[in-house]
Amino acid sequence: MQxxxxxxxxxxxxxxxxxxxxxxxxxxxxxxxAKRTIRTHGWLxxxxxxxxxxxxxxxxxxxxxxxxxxxxxxxxxxxxxxxIDPGIPGSPLGERALAVAEGLGVPWFxxxxxxxxxxxxxxxxxxxxxxxxxGACRVLTSDLIREIAENHGVTRCAIATSVDEIAGAFFSSxxxxxxxxxxxxxxxxGRSGIPVITPFMEIPAAELDRYGQLHVPGKFLPAGPCTGKxxxxxxxxxxxxxxxxxxxxxxFALANLAGTLSRVASxxxxxxxxxxxxxxxxxxxxxxxREKYGRGMA
Numbered sequence: 001m002q003x004x005x006x007x008x009x010x011x012x013x014x015x016x017x018x019x020x021x022x023x024x025x026x027x028x029x030x031x032x033x034a035k036r037t038i039r040t041h042g043w044l045x046x047x048x049x050x051x052x053x054x055x056x057x058x059x060x061x062x063x064x065x066x067x068x069x070x071x072x073x074x075x076x077x078x079x080x081x082x083x084i085d086p087g088i089p090g091s092p093l094g095e096r097a098l099a100v101a102e103g104l105g106v107p108w109f110x111x112x113x114x115x116x117x118x119x120x121x122x123x124x125x126x127x128x129x130x131x132x133x134x135g136a137c138r139v140l141t142s143d144l145i146r147e148i149a150e151n152h153g154v155t156r157c158a159i160a161t162s163v164d165e166i167a168g169a170f171f172s173s174x175x176x177x178x179x180x181x182x183x184x185x186x187x188x189x190g191r192s193g194i195p196v197i198t199p200f201m202e203i204p205a206a207e208l209d210r211y212g213q214l215h216v217p218g219k220f221l222p223a224g225p226c227t228g229k230x231x232x233x234x235x236x237x238x239x240x241x242x243x244x245x246x247x248x249x250x251x252f253a254l255a256n257l258a259g260t261l262s263r264v265a266s267x268x269x270x271x272x273x274x275x276x277x278x279x280x281x282x283x284x285x286x287x288x289x290r291e292k293y294g295r296g297m298a
Contacts, residue, residue: 012210015248023214030211034066034199043197046076051154053145054081054100056093056221058212059160061100063200065215067158068104080107082148084141087113087120093221100216109152111144117293139289149194161198162205167254172236
């Protein structure tokens with residue numbers, strides 16, 4: 001197909017806009033949206049040291065590429081990358097993440113679940129089951145990212161969260177009857193309060209993958225459960241996918257609704273006094289994970 005803007009060969013189709021875009025116009029479109037999101041939320045300030053959570057997938061590599069291009073001429077903003085190894089045997093995650101960071105000349109720091117907690121993702125899956133292990137992995141990974149970030153003077157952590165993930169997490173929480181877990185979840189790394197920014201939050205996952213593939217050389221890994229991203233349960237994902245195929249703007253509408261409700265809702269659930277996350281029926285799920293795996297100390 002030809003680009004809707006210049007008639008060159010297109011590399012992506014946007015169902016919600018009806019446009020086919022070539023690499024040049026696709027890049028301009030995506031980066032304009034990300035820049036608008038950053039301006040709207042005031043996510044770049046003089047003196048910032050931003051750490052991109054680099055997880056070996058195309059989306060996180062694309063985010064590092066984008067922020068590097070945006071800040072490389074600014075002496076008042078520093079950029080680095082952080083990767084957490086979940087302990088999957090034979091995984092090329094560390095090697096791939098290092099190659100991406102080195103290719104852009106960005107400092108890279110790494111941590112390991114095995115070295116920090118004595119646990120691997122495989123062991124978490126064995127002990128907890130898929131859903132609980134994913135949540136536990138996110139808590140432990142977030143805390144470890146926070147420790148690394150604090151040690152290197154990081155002021156903000158950046159994650160390549162897509163509009164699909166925001167909409168999917170909100171949709172799943174609605175079906176489960178726990179929307180407060182998404183609406184009022186703290187947007188910070190671990191318990192330290194280091195803000196998390198999501199410049200790609202208004203962009204579909206397929207476009208983030210394509211952007212990373214276009215601009216960062218090499219092979220990519222699938223996004224894992226320890227990236228800090230929110231996933232959908234299989235049946236909820238199928239339902240949302242089916243509806244979104246007929247109504248391509250559905251995910252944008254859900255994400256916008258989640259953002260609106262989080263701003264205007266007054267009936268906020270009780271928050272954990274330790275980490276600030278919404279309390280569940282049995283207390284704070286995040287602090288329960290920390291206590292179980294040796295992270296119960298304040």
